[in-house]
Amino acid sequence: MKVIVLRLGHRAGRDPRISTHCALVARAFGADGMIYSGEHDSDFEDSVNNIVKRWGGPFELRHEKNWRKTITSWKGASVHLTIYGMPVQEKIEGIRKARNLLIIIGGQKVPAEVYHRVDHNISVTGQPHSEVAALAVFMHELFEGKEPKRRYENAKIRVVPQEAGKKTVEKS
Amino acid sequence: MKVIVLRLGHRAGRDPRISTHCALVARAFGADGMIYSGEHDSDFEDSVNNIVKRWGGPFELRHEKNWRKTITSWKGASVHLTIYGMPVQEKIEGIRKARNLLIIIGGQKVPAEVYHRVDHNISVTGQPHSEVAALAVFMHELFEGKEPKRRYENAKIRVVPQEAGKKTVEKS
Numbered sequence: 001m002k003v004i005v006l007r008l009g010h011r012a013g014r015d016p017r018i019s020t021h022c023a024l025v026a027r028a029f030g031a032d033g034m035i036y037s038g039e040h041d042s043d044f045e046d047s048v049n050n051i052v053k054r055w056g057g058p059f060e061l062r063h064e065k066n067w068r069k070t071i072t073s074w075k076g077a078s079v080h081l082t083i084y085g086m087p088v089q090e091k092i093e094g095i096r097k098a099r100n101l102l103i104i105i106g107g108q109k110v111p112a113e114v115y116h117r118v119d120h121n122i123s124v125t126g127q128p129h130s131e132v133a134a135l136a137v138f139m140h141e142l143f144e145g146k147e148p149k150r151r152y153e154n155a156k157i158r159v160v161p162q163e164a165g166k167k168t169v170e171k172s
Numbered sequence: 173m174k175v176i177v178l179r180l181g182h183r184a185g186r187d188p189r190i191s192t193h194c195a196l197v198a199r200a201f202g203a204d205g206m207i208y209s210g211e212h213d214s215d216f217e218d219s220v221n222n223i224v225k226r227w228g229g230p231f232e233l234r235h236e237k238n239w240r241k242t243i244t245s246w247k248g249a250s251v252h253l254t255i256y257g258m259p260v261q262e263k264i265e266g267i268r269k270a271r272n273l274l275i276i277i278g279g280q281k282v283p284a285e286v287y288h289r290v291d292h293n294i295s296v297t298g299q300p301h302s303e304v305a306a307l308a309v310f311m312h313e314l315f316e317g318k319e320p321k322r323r324y325e326n327a328k329i330r331v332v333p334q335e336a337g338k339k340t341v342e343k344s
Contacts, residue, residue, distance in 0.1 A: 017189070017190060018189060018190070018193075021190075021301065021302035021304060021305065024299075024300055024301040024302060025301045025302055025305045027299070027301070028297040028299035028300070028301040028305075029297065029301075029305075051300055055299060055300060083331055084331055084333070084334055084337070084338040084339065084340075085333060085334065085335075086333045086334070086335060087320045087333060089317055089320060112337075115336045115337055115338075116336050116337075120335075121334065121335065121336055121337075123331070123333060124308075124319070125200040125201065125319040125320070125322075126319070126320060126330075126331045126333060127196075127199070127200035127227060127319075127322075127324075127331075128196055128200070128223055128227060129193065129196040129197045129199070129200040129201075129308070130193035130196060130197055130304050130308070132193060132302050132304040132305050132308075133193065133197045133200075133201075133304050133305055133307070133308035134308075135305070136296075136301070136302070136304075136305035136306075136308050136309050137308050137309055137312050140309050140312065141317075145261055145313075147296070147297040147298070147299075148259045148261060148297070148298060150297075150299075152299075158298075159255055159256055159295070159298045159299075161256070161257060161258045161259060161295060161298060162256055162257065162258070162293065163257075163258060163292075163293065164287045164288050164293055165256070165284075165287055165288075166256040166287075167256065168256075
Protein backbone atom coordinates (compact mmCIF):
# COMPACT_ATOMS: atom_id res chain seq x y z
CA MET A 1 0.00 0.00 0.00
CA LYS A 2 1.37 3.39 -1.02
CA VAL A 3 0.42 6.10 1.46
CA ILE A 4 0.81 9.82 0.87
CA VAL A 5 -0.25 12.56 3.29
CA LEU A 6 -1.63 15.81 1.88
CA ARG A 7 -1.29 18.76 4.27
CA LEU A 8 -3.53 21.67 3.24
CA GLY A 9 -2.90 25.38 3.69
CA HIS A 10 0.60 25.60 5.14
CA ARG A 11 1.52 29.12 6.27
CA ALA A 12 5.28 29.69 6.27
CA GLY A 13 5.23 32.25 9.11
CA ARG A 14 2.97 30.40 11.50
CA ASP A 15 2.92 26.67 10.77
CA PRO A 16 6.46 25.32 10.25
CA ARG A 17 6.61 23.57 13.62
CA ILE A 18 3.18 21.91 13.38
CA SER A 19 3.76 20.98 9.73
CA THR A 20 7.15 19.52 10.66
CA HIS A 21 5.49 17.40 13.33
CA CYS A 22 2.94 16.25 10.71
CA ALA A 23 5.67 15.28 8.24
CA LEU A 24 7.71 13.43 10.86
CA VAL A 25 4.60 11.60 12.04
CA ALA A 26 3.81 10.66 8.43
CA ARG A 27 7.33 9.22 8.07
CA ALA A 28 7.47 7.49 11.48
CA PHE A 29 4.09 5.78 11.03
CA GLY A 30 4.78 4.52 7.53
CA ALA A 31 3.80 7.04 4.83
CA ASP A 32 5.89 7.22 1.66
CA GLY A 33 5.77 10.98 1.52
CA MET A 34 3.92 14.20 2.17
CA ILE A 35 2.62 16.83 -0.21
CA TYR A 36 1.79 20.24 1.21
CA SER A 37 -0.22 23.09 -0.25
CA GLY A 38 -0.35 26.71 0.84
CA GLU A 39 2.90 28.65 0.97
CA HIS A 40 6.18 27.17 -0.20
CA ASP A 41 8.60 26.94 2.74
CA SER A 42 12.25 25.95 2.28
CA ASP A 43 13.03 26.02 6.01
CA PHE A 44 10.25 23.53 6.73
CA GLU A 45 11.46 21.29 3.89
CA ASP A 46 15.07 21.47 5.11
CA SER A 47 14.20 20.47 8.65
CA VAL A 48 12.24 17.43 7.45
CA ASN A 49 14.85 16.46 4.86
CA ASN A 50 17.61 16.65 7.48
CA ILE A 51 15.75 14.10 9.61
CA VAL A 52 15.25 11.82 6.59
CA LYS A 53 18.95 12.05 5.71
CA ARG A 54 19.97 11.07 9.24
CA TRP A 55 17.24 8.60 10.25
CA GLY A 56 16.60 7.04 6.85
CA GLY A 57 13.87 6.86 4.27
CA PRO A 58 12.56 6.80 1.69
CA PHE A 59 10.32 9.77 2.45
CA GLU A 60 9.58 12.49 -0.05
CA LEU A 61 8.29 15.94 0.88
CA ARG A 62 7.10 18.27 -1.85
CA HIS A 63 5.07 21.41 -2.33
CA GLU A 64 2.02 21.51 -4.62
CA LYS A 65 0.15 24.76 -5.14
CA ASN A 66 -2.91 23.06 -6.60
CA TRP A 67 -4.26 20.75 -3.88
CA ARG A 68 -7.41 20.10 -5.94
CA LYS A 69 -5.29 18.50 -8.66
CA THR A 70 -3.55 16.31 -6.08
CA ILE A 71 -6.91 14.97 -4.91
CA THR A 72 -8.54 14.51 -8.34
CA SER A 73 -5.50 12.90 -9.99
CA TRP A 74 -4.92 10.46 -7.09
CA LYS A 75 -5.12 6.79 -8.12
CA GLY A 76 -6.52 5.14 -5.04
CA ALA A 77 -8.69 5.81 -2.02
CA SER A 78 -8.73 9.09 -0.12
CA VAL A 79 -9.41 9.92 3.51
CA HIS A 80 -9.92 13.34 5.06
CA LEU A 81 -9.24 13.53 8.79
CA THR A 82 -11.77 15.83 10.45
CA ILE A 83 -13.52 16.13 13.79
CA TYR A 84 -16.85 15.91 11.90
CA GLY A 85 -16.20 12.53 10.26
CA MET A 86 -17.05 8.94 11.15
CA PRO A 87 -15.10 7.25 13.98
CA VAL A 88 -11.85 5.66 12.77
CA GLN A 89 -12.77 2.54 14.77
CA GLU A 90 -15.84 1.95 12.55
CA LYS A 91 -14.18 2.47 9.18
CA ILE A 92 -10.55 1.42 9.39
CA GLU A 93 -11.07 -2.20 8.39
CA GLY A 94 -12.52 -1.21 5.02
CA ILE A 95 -9.88 1.48 4.47
CA ARG A 96 -7.07 -1.06 5.05
CA LYS A 97 -8.14 -2.80 1.83
CA ALA A 98 -7.22 0.20 -0.34
CA ARG A 99 -4.30 -0.25 -2.71
CA ASN A 100 -3.10 3.33 -2.35
CA LEU A 101 -4.23 5.86 0.19
CA LEU A 102 -4.18 9.66 0.22
CA ILE A 103 -4.63 11.01 3.76
CA ILE A 104 -5.70 14.66 3.85
CA ILE A 105 -5.16 16.83 6.92
CA GLY A 106 -6.37 20.39 7.13
CA GLY A 107 -4.96 23.73 8.03
CA GLN A 108 -7.13 26.38 9.65
CA LYS A 109 -10.02 26.36 7.17
CA VAL A 110 -10.77 23.35 4.99
CA PRO A 111 -12.93 24.16 1.91
CA ALA A 112 -16.31 22.37 2.01
CA GLU A 113 -15.62 20.62 -1.30
CA VAL A 114 -12.86 18.54 0.34
CA TYR A 115 -15.54 16.76 2.40
CA HIS A 116 -17.32 15.73 -0.81
CA ARG A 117 -14.31 14.91 -3.00
CA VAL A 118 -12.88 12.25 -0.68
CA ASP A 119 -13.97 8.65 -0.15
CA HIS A 120 -14.02 8.90 3.65
CA ASN A 121 -14.26 11.65 6.25
CA ILE A 122 -12.78 10.15 9.39
CA SER A 123 -12.63 11.42 12.95
CA VAL A 124 -10.22 10.48 15.70
CA THR A 125 -12.14 10.90 19.02
CA GLY A 126 -14.78 13.39 17.76
CA GLN A 127 -13.24 16.02 20.05
CA PRO A 128 -11.07 19.01 19.13
CA HIS A 129 -7.35 18.32 19.49
CA SER A 130 -4.60 18.22 16.88
CA GLU A 131 -4.02 17.22 13.25
CA VAL A 132 -0.66 15.81 14.37
CA ALA A 133 -2.39 13.46 16.81
CA ALA A 134 -5.20 12.55 14.43
CA LEU A 135 -2.69 11.59 11.73
CA ALA A 136 -0.63 9.49 14.16
CA VAL A 137 -3.57 7.55 15.60
CA PHE A 138 -5.14 7.05 12.17
CA MET A 139 -1.90 5.63 10.75
CA HIS A 140 -1.29 3.57 13.88
CA GLU A 141 -4.70 1.97 13.27
CA LEU A 142 -4.12 1.69 9.51
CA PHE A 143 -0.96 -0.38 9.96
CA GLU A 144 -2.20 -2.11 13.13
CA GLY A 145 0.56 -0.79 15.37
CA LYS A 146 3.42 -2.42 13.50
CA GLU A 147 5.75 0.62 13.67
CA PRO A 148 8.58 -1.10 15.59
CA LYS A 149 8.98 -3.56 12.69
CA ARG A 150 9.59 -0.86 10.06
CA ARG A 151 13.10 -0.66 8.58
CA TYR A 152 14.51 2.55 7.12
CA GLU A 153 16.97 2.65 4.24
CA ASN A 154 20.29 4.47 4.52
CA ALA A 155 19.75 5.37 8.17
CA LYS A 156 22.86 6.85 9.81
CA ILE A 157 21.35 6.46 13.27
CA ARG A 158 18.86 4.25 15.04
CA VAL A 159 17.68 3.89 18.63
CA VAL A 160 18.26 0.74 20.68
CA PRO A 161 15.29 0.70 23.12
CA GLN A 162 16.26 0.94 26.81
CA GLU A 163 14.39 0.62 30.11
CA ALA A 164 16.20 3.80 31.25
CA GLY A 165 18.77 5.97 29.52
CA LYS A 166 19.67 6.54 25.90
CA LYS A 167 21.35 4.23 23.43
CA THR A 168 21.79 4.79 19.72
CA VAL A 169 23.81 3.08 17.02
CA GLU A 170 25.38 5.41 14.48
CA LYS A 171 27.24 4.71 11.28
CA SER A 172 29.01 7.23 9.13
CA MET B 173 -7.75 5.08 36.68
CA LYS B 174 -6.75 8.70 37.24
CA VAL B 175 -4.45 9.97 34.49
CA ILE B 176 -2.50 13.23 34.61
CA VAL B 177 -0.11 14.45 31.92
CA LEU B 178 3.00 16.38 32.97
CA ARG B 179 4.40 18.61 30.25
CA LEU B 180 7.98 19.69 31.00
CA GLY B 181 9.70 22.92 30.08
CA HIS B 182 6.97 25.04 28.47
CA ARG B 183 8.33 28.24 26.88
CA ALA B 184 5.67 30.95 26.64
CA GLY B 185 7.14 32.57 23.54
CA ARG B 186 7.72 29.47 21.47
CA ASP B 187 5.55 26.60 22.66
CA PRO B 188 1.94 27.71 23.19
CA ARG B 189 0.62 26.02 20.07
CA ILE B 190 2.36 22.68 20.64
CA SER B 191 1.50 22.73 24.35
CA THR B 192 -2.14 23.50 23.47
CA HIS B 193 -2.18 20.50 21.14
CA CYS B 194 -0.74 18.39 23.99
CA ALA B 195 -3.40 19.56 26.45
CA LEU B 196 -6.25 18.99 23.98
CA VAL B 197 -4.91 15.54 23.16
CA ALA B 198 -4.69 14.77 26.89
CA ARG B 199 -8.36 15.78 27.28
CA ALA B 200 -9.65 14.08 24.11
CA PHE B 201 -7.95 10.77 24.89
CA GLY B 202 -9.13 10.61 28.49
CA ALA B 203 -6.72 12.34 30.89
CA ASP B 204 -8.16 14.11 33.93
CA GLY B 205 -5.80 17.03 33.63
CA MET B 206 -2.42 18.39 32.65
CA ILE B 207 0.30 19.97 34.76
CA TYR B 208 2.94 22.00 32.96
CA SER B 209 6.32 23.21 34.15
CA GLY B 210 8.57 25.86 32.65
CA GLU B 211 7.14 29.35 32.13
CA HIS B 212 3.69 30.28 33.35
CA ASP B 213 1.49 31.19 30.35
CA SER B 214 -2.00 32.66 30.77
CA ASP B 215 -2.73 32.73 27.03
CA PHE B 216 -2.03 29.02 26.74
CA GLU B 217 -4.24 28.32 29.79
CA ASP B 218 -7.04 30.47 28.40
CA SER B 219 -7.10 28.72 25.04
CA VAL B 220 -7.31 25.29 26.70
CA ASN B 221 -9.88 26.41 29.27
CA ASN B 222 -12.07 27.89 26.53
CA ILE B 223 -12.20 24.51 24.81
CA VAL B 224 -13.05 22.77 28.10
CA LYS B 225 -15.84 25.29 28.78
CA ARG B 226 -17.37 24.68 25.36
CA TRP B 227 -16.72 20.97 24.78
CA GLY B 228 -17.02 19.76 28.37
CA GLY B 229 -14.84 18.30 31.07
CA PRO B 230 -13.72 17.79 33.68
CA PHE B 231 -10.19 18.69 32.65
CA GLU B 232 -7.87 20.70 34.84
CA LEU B 233 -4.80 22.54 33.56
CA ARG B 234 -2.35 24.00 36.03
CA HIS B 235 1.19 25.33 36.21
CA GLU B 236 3.76 23.84 38.60
CA LYS B 237 7.22 25.36 38.77
CA ASN B 238 8.71 22.36 40.55
CA TRP B 239 8.28 19.40 38.20
CA ARG B 240 10.50 17.24 40.44
CA LYS B 241 7.97 17.59 43.26
CA THR B 242 5.15 16.57 40.91
CA ILE B 243 6.98 13.36 40.05
CA THR B 244 8.15 12.44 43.55
CA SER B 245 4.82 13.19 45.26
CA TRP B 246 2.77 11.25 42.66
CA LYS B 247 0.78 8.37 44.14
CA GLY B 248 0.78 5.83 41.35
CA ALA B 249 2.79 4.69 38.36
CA SER B 250 4.72 7.03 36.08
CA VAL B 251 5.61 6.84 32.41
CA HIS B 252 8.02 9.04 30.47
CA LEU B 253 7.44 9.15 26.71
CA THR B 254 10.78 9.24 24.89
CA ILE B 255 12.21 8.03 21.62
CA TYR B 256 14.82 6.09 23.66
CA GLY B 257 12.34 4.00 25.67
CA MET B 258 10.83 0.55 25.26
CA PRO B 259 8.16 0.04 22.58
CA VAL B 260 4.65 0.88 23.84
CA GLN B 261 3.43 -2.38 22.27
CA GLU B 262 5.60 -4.41 24.65
CA LYS B 263 4.74 -2.61 27.87
CA ILE B 264 1.19 -1.29 27.66
CA GLU B 265 -0.52 -4.35 29.09
CA GLY B 266 1.37 -4.02 32.37
CA ILE B 267 0.87 -0.25 32.48
CA ARG B 268 -2.91 -0.64 32.10
CA LYS B 269 -2.97 -2.26 35.55
CA ALA B 270 -1.82 0.94 37.31
CA ARG B 271 -4.35 2.61 39.58
CA ASN B 272 -3.15 6.13 38.76
CA LEU B 273 -0.83 7.13 35.96
CA LEU B 274 1.41 10.17 35.47
CA ILE B 275 2.44 10.54 31.82
CA ILE B 276 5.47 12.77 31.33
CA ILE B 277 6.23 14.44 28.00
CA GLY B 278 9.32 16.48 27.42
CA GLY B 279 10.17 19.86 26.06
CA GLN B 280 13.44 20.45 24.22
CA LYS B 281 15.84 19.00 26.80
CA VAL B 282 14.72 16.45 29.38
CA PRO B 283 17.04 16.16 32.41
CA ALA B 284 18.68 12.72 32.68
CA GLU B 285 17.19 12.15 36.12
CA VAL B 286 13.67 11.96 34.64
CA TYR B 287 14.66 8.70 32.92
CA HIS B 288 15.59 7.21 36.30
CA ARG B 289 12.79 8.64 38.46
CA VAL B 290 9.94 7.10 36.41
CA ASP B 291 8.63 3.54 36.36
CA HIS B 292 8.68 3.24 32.57
CA ASN B 293 10.42 4.96 29.67
CA ILE B 294 8.21 4.28 26.68
CA SER B 295 8.71 4.94 22.99
CA VAL B 296 6.11 5.31 20.27
CA THR B 297 7.76 4.10 17.01
CA GLY B 298 11.41 4.63 18.06
CA GLN B 299 11.67 7.34 15.41
CA PRO B 300 11.78 11.14 15.86
CA HIS B 301 8.38 12.77 15.43
CA SER B 302 6.21 14.66 17.94
CA GLU B 303 5.30 14.66 21.64
CA VAL B 304 1.72 15.43 20.56
CA ALA B 305 1.60 12.24 18.48
CA ALA B 306 3.40 10.13 21.08
CA LEU B 307 0.92 11.19 23.77
CA ALA B 308 -2.08 10.48 21.53
CA VAL B 309 -0.96 7.01 20.45
CA PHE B 310 0.14 6.08 23.98
CA MET B 311 -3.25 7.08 25.44
CA HIS B 312 -5.10 5.43 22.55
CA GLU B 313 -3.32 2.20 23.50
CA LEU B 314 -3.79 2.78 27.23
CA PHE B 315 -7.58 2.98 26.89
CA GLU B 316 -7.74 0.48 24.02
CA GLY B 317 -9.24 2.92 21.53
CA LYS B 318 -12.44 3.57 23.46
CA GLU B 319 -12.48 7.35 22.82
CA PRO B 320 -15.85 7.45 21.01
CA LYS B 321 -17.52 6.11 24.17
CA ARG B 322 -16.29 8.93 26.41
CA ARG B 323 -18.89 11.38 27.72
CA TYR B 324 -18.03 14.94 28.73
CA GLU B 325 -19.84 16.83 31.46
CA ASN B 326 -21.40 20.24 30.84
CA ALA B 327 -20.59 20.18 27.13
CA LYS B 328 -22.24 23.01 25.19
CA ILE B 329 -21.41 21.38 21.88
CA ARG B 330 -20.81 17.92 20.50
CA VAL B 331 -20.24 16.50 17.03
CA VAL B 332 -22.67 14.12 15.36
CA PRO B 333 -20.44 12.00 13.07
CA GLN B 334 -21.22 12.32 9.34
CA GLU B 335 -20.06 10.54 6.17
CA ALA B 336 -19.63 14.00 4.59
CA GLY B 337 -20.29 17.48 5.92
CA LYS B 338 -20.53 18.90 9.40
CA LYS B 339 -23.16 18.38 12.08
CA THR B 340 -23.02 19.54 15.66
CA VAL B 341 -25.56 19.74 18.48
CA GLU B 342 -25.31 22.83 20.64
CA LYS B 343 -27.07 23.79 23.81
CA SER B 344 -26.85 27.13 25.56
